[in-house]
Amino acid sequence: MSPEQLHGLVQTLAPDGDTQLGRPPRLGFPDQVLAAVLHLHLALAAEPLAVLFGSSRTAMHRTLLKIRKLFEAHGIVIPPATSPPAALTSLQARVLAKSSDPSNKIKTTC
Numbered sequence: 001m002s003p004e005q006l007h008g009l010v011q012t013l014a015p016d017g018d019t020q021l022g023r024p025p026r027l028g029f030p031d032q033v034l035a036a037v038l039h040l041h042l043a044l045a046a047e048p049l050a051v052l053f054g055s056s057r058t059a060m061h062r063t064l065l066k067i068r069k070l071f072e073a074h075g076i077v078i079p080p081a082t083s084p085p086a087a088l089t090s091l092q093a094r095v096l097a098k099s100s101d102p103s104n105k106i107k108t109t110c
Helices: 003-017 028-042 048-052 059-071 085-097
Strands: none
Touching: 003 028, 003 059, 028 048, 028 059, 048 059, 048 085
């Protein structure tokens, strides 16, 4: 997907999805759409996406559900990749490097 196509997708979805009720989201709406495209096209789970976007796994999961519903409402289909792109290997390495960083660990309350 080209940057222009992503921008067009964001513009199409923004009137229905870029609403702010309550606490503002950590990710801007364009990043939310990008995360959902990566999730659907590359089959990336919420946890690695949360690491990449500097979000929590729970917030990313909510974001993915929200954007997937918007895609569905607008009849937008993001096809899965038939074979993983070469960039996926470097992306996976980056996720592993960030998730092994002690500052990115989930802190417990006890």
